Amino acid sequence: MRLLLVNAHGTADGGTETGIAELASALIARGVDVSFLNAYPPADLVEGVPATVLHKTHWRTSTTRRLASHLEDAASWPSGRLDRTLGKYAPDIVHTQNLPGIGTGIWEAARRRRIPVVHTLNDYHLLCPRTTLMSKDGSQPCRPSPLLCGMRTRLLGRWVGGVRRVLAVSQHLLDAHMGFFGGVDSRLARNPLRPLARTLAAPKAELRTIGYIGALHPNKGVDVLLRSLPAFEERGLVLRIAGRGALEEDVAEAARLSSALEYVGFATGDAKSDFIESCDLGVLPSVWREPGGPTWSMSDWLSAGRPVLVAPAGGLAEVAGVTPGSIAVEPTVTGILRSVDELRVQDRWMSAVRDARGLDPGAVFDAWVDAHLEAYSEVDEARD
Numbered sequence: 001m002r003l004l005l006v007n008a009h010g011t012a013d014g015g016t017e018t019g020i021a022e023l024a025s026a027l028i029a030r031g032v033d034v035s036f037l038n039a040y041p042p043a044d045l046v047e048g049v050p051a052t053v054l055h056k057t058h059w060r061t062s063t064t065r066r067l068a069s070h071l072e073d074a075a076s077w078p079s080g081r082l083d084r085t086l087g088k089y090a091p092d093i094v095h096t097q098n099l100p101g102i103g104t105g106i107w108e109a110a111r112r113r114r115i116p117v118v119h120t121l122n123d124y125h126l127l128c129p130r131t132t133l134m135s136k137d138g139s140q141p142c143r144p145s146p147l148l149c150g151m152r153t154r155l156l157g158r159w160v161g162g163v164r165r166v167l168a169v170s171q172h173l174l175d176a177h178m179g180f181f182g183g184v185d186s187r188l189a190r191n192p193l194r195p196l197a198r199t200l201a202a203p204k205a206e207l208r209t210i211g212y213i214g215a216l217h218p219n220k221g222v223d224v225l226l227r228s229l230p231a232f233e234e235r236g237l238v239l240r241i242a243g244r245g246a247l248e249e250d251v252a253e254a255a256r257l258s259s260a261l262e263y264v265g266f267a268t269g270d271a272k273s274d275f276i277e278s279c280d281l282g283v284l285p286s287v288w289r290e291p292g293g294p295t296w297s298m299s300d301w302l303s304a305g306r307p308v309l310v311a312p313a314g315g316l317a318e319v320a321g322v323t324p325g326s327i328a329v330e331p332t333v334t335g336i337l338r339s340v341d342e343l344r345v346q347d348r349w350m351s352a353v354r355d356a357r358g359l360d361p362g363a364v365f366d367a368w369v370d371a372h373l374e375a376y377s378e379v380d381e382a383r384d
Contacts, residue, residue: 003094004094015295027369037102040101055069116383119166163181166185170188198273207344220284229261276306281343282301307327325352
């Protein structure tokens with residue numbers, strides 16, 4: 001089977017992109033011929049795998065590119081360049097993921113070549129140009145404009161006829177897009193646990209260090225963690241934070257002022273593993289409707305055998321307190337401290353650690369890859 005994986009970003013953007021890279025590597029190991037179509041550089045998802053990049057500059061470094069991408073997303077024309085890319089790789093299946101900078105025209109370009117498309121919903125891009133359904137400052141949910149956002153969504157949706165299967169990382173996302181995809185066969189494909197590159201030491205016998213890794217934005221509840229610092233200090237606990245984003249300077253300043261906070265900056269690869277190993281407990285205090293159920297960050301903590309506090313909103317509401325090792329937490333200072341104090345009781349802490357370390361990331365990951373292969377085979381067999 002020849003598969004074209006279509007996604008906006010390379011590995012630089014973390015969670016979803018790392019998951020796509022790991023999916024590609026696993027598929028290659030099972031004999032699938034994989035190639036990539038990316039919107040922005042770098043195109044380094046998997047070394048040695050052929051890739052086409054549509055734009056020379058990244059939207060983060062070019063205002064012109066950012067504005068152009070928004071316009072191109074809304075237009076989503078099945079361009080000659082998209083058609084030529086399909087001709088170059090001649091895939092049996094096109095699997096699209098995040099589409100900023102590419103647009104849904106790729107679905108129509110594939111349909112014209114009679115190539116089935118599988119699409120994975122990872123976020124709200126098809127409904128919201130910010131991909132979050134949050135206000136610009138990330139402080140509260142927004143109500144999409146029926147005129148502007150609604151028109152954009154209708155333009156994106158005019159090529160849905162090329163999609164043969166929709167996969168979603170949560171039921172919440174499937175429900176949110178119910179009207180967009182109409183009668184297209186839609187199924188869950190939750191983000192999996194993943195086997196680690198190396199074995200990490202177990203959490204300490206008593207809860208000492210709490211970790212947050214991810215985007216430093218208000219919608220992630222990072223400001224709630226910062227307001228919790230005095231109480232952490234009173235309890236002799238240390239909060240470690242890794243990531244980057246709008247609140248980066250606030251986090252760095254708080255780390256200078258509080259002995260209860262350590263900020264390590266952006267962490268990936270071995271540094272990310274080291275960071276997670278240095279923490280006993282993960283925390284995801286998101287105050288927005290997280291699309292993933294679980295998110296990749298939740299998966300990282302549990303794959304490493306760490307219990308994790310999870311705010312039950314959006315897709316996370318489907319797994320918080322349900323997946324072994326996860327504990328549902330109210331994303332407020334009071335809620336976080338209540339959960340932390342419960343875990344400082346020895347029996348409760350050891351039970352949470354046993355739950356997290358009793359999971360089998362390898363088996364979960366293999367089942368996730370199997371589900372993708374099954375989806376590809378089904379749409380291939382059903383092609384017109």
